[in-house]
Amino acid sequence: MVKLLDVTLRDGGYTNSFQFEQQVAIDIVDSLHQAGIDYIEIGYRNGPEEGPTKLGLSARVNRDYIHAIRTHVPGAKIVVMLHPHNISEQDLLELKEFNINVVRICIRSDNLQNGLSVIRSAKQQGLFVSANFVRVTYLSPLQIREWMLQAEAAGADWVYFADSNGHMVPDQVKEYAEIFKKVLQIPVGFHAHHNLSLGLTNTLAAIESGIDIIDASLRGLGKGAGNLPTEVYVSYLERMNIKHNYDLVSILKTAEYLENNVMHRPMYLTTRDLMFGMANFSNDFINPVMHEAATQDVSWQQLTLNLSKRKPIKPVFEEIKAVVADIKSLDKILAPTLEERSL
Amino acid sequence: MVKLLDVTLRDGGYTNSFQFEQQVAIDIVDSLHQAGIDYIEIGYRNGPEEGPTKLGLSARVNRDYIHAIRTHVPGAKIVVMLHPHNISEQDLLELKEFNINVVRICIRSDNLQNGLSVIRSAKQQGLFVSANFVRVTYLSPLQIREWMLQAEAAGADWVYFADSNGHMVPDQVKEYAEIFKKVLQIPVGFHAHHNLSLGLTNTLAAIESGIDIIDASLRGLGKGAGNLPTEVYVSYLERMNIKHNYDLVSILKTAEYLENNVMHRPMYLTTRDLMFGMANFSNDFINPVMHEAATQDVSWQQLTLNLSKRKPIKPVFEEIKAVVADIKSLDKILAPTLEERSL
Numbered sequence: 001m002v003k004l005l006d007v008t009l010r011d012g013g014y015t016n017s018f019q020f021e022q023q024v025a026i027d028i029v030d031s032l033h034q035a036g037i038d039y040i041e042i043g044y045r046n047g048p049e050e051g052p053t054k055l056g057l058s059a060r061v062n063r064d065y066i067h068a069i070r071t072h073v074p075g076a077k078i079v080v081m082l083h084p085h086n087i088s089e090q091d092l093l094e095l096k097e098f099n100i101n102v103v104r105i106c107i108r109s110d111n112l113q114n115g116l117s118v119i120r121s122a123k124q125q126g127l128f129v130s131a132n133f134v135r136v137t138y139l140s141p142l143q144i145r146e147w148m149l150q151a152e153a154a155g156a157d158w159v160y161f162a163d164s165n166g167h168m169v170p171d172q173v174k175e176y177a178e179i180f181k182k183v184l185q186i187p188v189g190f191h192a193h194h195n196l197s198l199g200l201t202n203t204l205a206a207i208e209s210g211i212d213i214i215d216a217s218l219r220g221l222g223k224g225a226g227n228l229p230t231e232v233y234v235s236y237l238e239r240m241n242i243k244h245n246y247d248l249v250s251i252l253k254t255a256e257y258l259e260n261n262v263m264h265r266p267m268y269l270t271t272r273d274l275m276f277g278m279a280n281f282s283n284d285f286i287n288p289v290m291h292e293a294a295t296q297d298v299s300w301q302q303l304t305l306n307l308s309k310r311k312p313i314k315p316v317f318e319e320i321k322a323v324v325a326d327i328k329s330l331d332k333i334l335a336p337t338l339e340e341r342s343l
Numbered sequence: 344m345v346k347l348l349d350v351t352l353r354d355g356g357y358t359n360s361f362q363f364e365q366q367v368a369i370d371i372v373d374s375l376h377q378a379g380i381d382y383i384e385i386g387y388r389n390g391p392e393e394g395p396t397k398l399g400l401s402a403r404v405n406r407d408y409i410h411a412i413r414t415h416v417p418g419a420k421i422v423v424m425l426h427p428h429n430i431s432e433q434d435l436l437e438l439k440e441f442n443i444n445v446v447r448i449c450i451r452s453d454n455l456q457n458g459l460s461v462i463r464s465a466k467q468q469g470l471f472v473s474a475n476f477v478r479v480t481y482l483s484p485l486q487i488r489e490w491m492l493q494a495e496a497a498g499a500d501w502v503y504f505a506d507s508n509g510h511m512v513p514d515q516v517k518e519y520a521e522i523f524k525k526v527l528q529i530p531v532g533f534h535a536h537h538n539l540s541l542g543l544t545n546t547l548a549a550i551e552s553g554i555d556i557i558d559a560s561l562r563g564l565g566k567g568a569g570n571l572p573t574e575v576y577v578s579y580l581e582r583m584n585i586k587h588n589y590d591l592v593s594i595l596k597t598a599e600y601l602e603n604n605v606m607h608r609p610m611y612l613t614t615r616d617l618m619f620g621m622a623n624f625s626n627d628f629i630n631p632v633m634h635e636a637a638t639q640d641v642s643w644q645q646l647t648l649n650l651s652k653r654k655p656i657k658p659v660f661e662e663i664k665a666v667v668a669d670i671k672s673l674d675k676i677l678a679p680t681l682e683e684r685s686l
Contacts, residue, residue: 167582169579169582169583170544194540196543196575196578196579196582197537197540197542197543197572197575198543198544199540200539200540200541200544201513201541201543201544229540229612231614231617232539232540232612232617235539235617235618235620235621236512236539236621238621238648238651239510239512239539239620239621240512248644248648249642249644249645249648252614252618252644253642253644255614256614259614266609266611267611268609268610268611269572269575271574271595271598271599271602274574274575274578275578275595277578277582278578278579278581278582299592299596301591301592301595301596302592305581305591305592308581
């Protein structure tokens, strides 16, 4: 049976600067636990990699916060995410002290050695460790598999791959998942994003390929286009008469509570998130792309589309400028034949 | 090459009582036409089957409205939808007079003979006719195929099947599409709804099964959970390097214009639309279900879930009452052991 890990309080924190009230966090964890959700992520220890500067409870995961959740919901399997660059032995000790069930370590190509080192430290403290490989669409599945094997050798209990840019399509998810499952002894997880409106479909493709754990969040709350909504996944299981242990009614009510009391706006697919997913661009590039489009008077839609045609790509400032220049010179040639449209 | 039919002004009208300003309708048709969209639906002639009582331009499709669109965008392939029960020969004559390119006739199990009769009349007037079979998840694909063959024999130029309740999953779409494609000589179209967040995935399944035409709308604007967004479909083609003739940048800008100037709220998947899709319930049952839940003090989520377990189902009032009674008697038995939760 595939396990379900809810990331509302962690990934969802990007939408509200991680400002969940402590009682709200307790209520969400309590409700999800009682509804049978297998694992519940409560935030980042010591902050996300990037993000807003004034961050709330679930971006810090300090003693008081963990203690409150642990006290009120002793039976829940609690997950905390961390970044290798800002974690001390003392942090790991505290996570162990409060019996955090899983620590997830974000690993990218540029922090692999640091990530492996944190895996080893966390294992020495007796923690259960997931090595989460993010932004996997920048890399080949064989490259990531090689790193996953290193994580496994370093003691990781799980590995995960995350479609951080929301660029994956189902056949690609299958390709990655099957390559990973073929060689890894430990469970493999998958984290989808919804930029191409394929959050559920990509997750189902991963499950079909034998994946062991999936991520989801209430109402899809998450960075950019957001995640597969927890309630959509469970409704799908219900729709397909797939046996499950989740209380759908309770999950729906918790989702609605979140929507009515916490969320600033519903998660919906904006055209920007759609285009950034199509183009395989990280959210990190929103500011430079939008800024250059605005100041150079080209449309960000055209700029994103033209940039995407140079894939595989991580747009850097020079490249953005070059594409802007291309668009402008083309505009100049075409200008006399173009009429201004009413839209 | 699969053809793309945009239904923004027709299906999207359910979200704003069909109150598109005439200039807005012209601008949308013009922009979509210039962006290469194959067919553009401008509304219902003589109103939708149900819906709000004060209806705007695109629910009537009168002479002035058609004339304005035809005059400003002479090259666009214009589509009008109609219901068999309220269409006269005079209506058909007028649609022909203004060179409407396709008339689509909504057909359900209870109006088949009337629908076939309108197909024959429309063909006699020289119109190009699509027979659109709606709410297909109430019926077996073989049953619908039988009716499609009758529509073909009556002169229909296309047939369509619509997942009006948003209940279909990709394998089911394929099953239906393949059964239809095997025997029909004329093109087959598919109209998705997004209740299970499968609008794109179901449409791709239909295309994989050889379907000829698909429906979509800008920003997903449509009844209930809405449709596959036109810009999502075209972004997907771009993402997959599938050759197409659409101008994505222009489509995105038109989608944003609609979002900023016409839409009352973004289309997003509400928990109610999710559950109604899961349960295979038409929007027509929202009022009785929600009313009975509210007055009988049971949760609509539990009521919908329990009703859905009696599928295949069109919930009627007696059935809703019976399920409410079941829930209440179970509540009574469990009540002493249940604690009130904070959520």
